Amino acid sequence: MTETILDVRGISKRFGGLQALSDVGITIQRGQVYGLIGPNGAGKTTFFNVITGLYTPDSGTFQLGGKPYTPSAVHEVAKAGIARTFQNIRLFADMTALENVMVGRHVRTHSGVLGAVLRTKSFKAEEEAIAERAHQLLEYVGVGHYADYKARTLSYGDQRRLEIARALATDPQLIALDEPAAGMNATEKMQLRELIDRIRNDNRTILLIEHDVKLVMGLCDRVTVLDYGKQIAEGTPADVQKNEKVIEAYLGTGGH
Numbered sequence: 001m002t003e004t005i006l007d008v009r010g011i012s013k014r015f016g017g018l019q020a021l022s023d024v025g026i027t028i029q030r031g032q033v034y035g036l037i038g039p040n041g042a043g044k045t046t047f048f049n050v051i052t053g054l055y056t057p058d059s060g061t062f063q064l065g066g067k068p069y070t071p072s073a074v075h076e077v078a079k080a081g082i083a084r085t086f087q088n089i090r091l092f093a094d095m096t097a098l099e100n101v102m103v104g105r106h107v108r109t110h111s112g113v114l115g116a117v118l119r120t121k122s123f124k125a126e127e128e129a130i131a132e133r134a135h136q137l138l139e140y141v142g143v144g145h146y147a148d149y150k151a152r153t154l155s156y157g158d159q160r161r162l163e164i165a166r167a168l169a170t171d172p173q174l175i176a177l178d179e180p181a182a183g184m185n186a187t188e189k190m191q192l193r194e195l196i197d198r199i200r201n202d203n204r205t206i207l208l209i210e211h212d213v214k215l216v217m218g219l220c221d222r223v224t225v226l227d228y229g230k231q232i233a234e235g236t237p238a239d240v241q242k243n244e245k246v247i248e249a250y251l252g253t254g255g256h
């Protein structure tokens with residue numbers, strides 16, 4: 001049985017004279033890895049930023065987990081159930097790997113500021129539970145042995161895994177990964193692919209922007225292709241790869 005996690009329709013976004021997105025829509029089912037690809041400047045990041053509350057669209061409607069949803073502030077989006085990573089890694093560089101994941105988890109905690117100040121019993125119990133869950137997530141993404149290392153001392157590949165752990169810590173309905181393979185070598189990419197597969201097999205749902213077309217085609221259940229802000233194709237990787245507009249966008253126009 002299919003269950004729609006994200007249903008986004010009619011998104012348009014203009015920056016001055018530039019129509020960055022024109023009437024773009026996607027539907028993602030639970031357990032899917034959904035890919036968003038397109039040449040440079042096609043509007044992928046803008047679309048991501050609209051869904052995750054960084055940009056306000058000029059038009060469009062959103063449903064998350066069957067409920068209408070308005071992506072406003074980033075924190076609200078995390079609460080509603082979308083977690084994201086960034087093209088340029090955004091970790092707390094001087095906090096440990098464990099602390100970075102614990103921060104993600106705090107979106108779902110209850111004790112509040114007063115509990116933290118008074119260090120109430122329930123606050124301490126909650127902190128312990130958060131730390132334990134954070135440890136599990138570090139193991140899950142494969143950086144458990146770096147729990148006490150500062151985030152900035154980890155390799156690129158490991159920092160990206162750490163970002164994924166932090167995103168998972170919010171217990172999201174949807175995880176949005178913005179170019180997770182950027183700057184990775186072949187081995188790291190292979191490990192990333194295994195990790196994304198594992199996350200999917202654990203019944204999570206993933207939206208992926210990625211420049212590495214091979215990775216996208218190998219991983220995704222469905223793919224949308226943007227070009228100059230327009231959705232030129234949507235379907236399975238096999239269908240999209242054969243689409244003439246897609247071939248032209250990637251090869252024909254030479255260099256945009």
Ligand SMILES: Nc1ncnc2c1ncn2[C@@H]1O[C@H](COP(=O)(O)OP(=O)(O)OP(=O)(O)O)[C@@H](O)[C@H]1O
Binds near residue numbers: 040042043
């Ligand atoms: N905040 C902004 N203000 C003005 N123009 C913007 C802004 N963000 C994006 N754009 C423009 O919108 C268009 C789409 O950019 P976007 O970054 O979404 O593309 P992209 O597909 O993610 O590209 P890339 O693959 O290079 O990251 C580009 O022409 C870009 O210059």
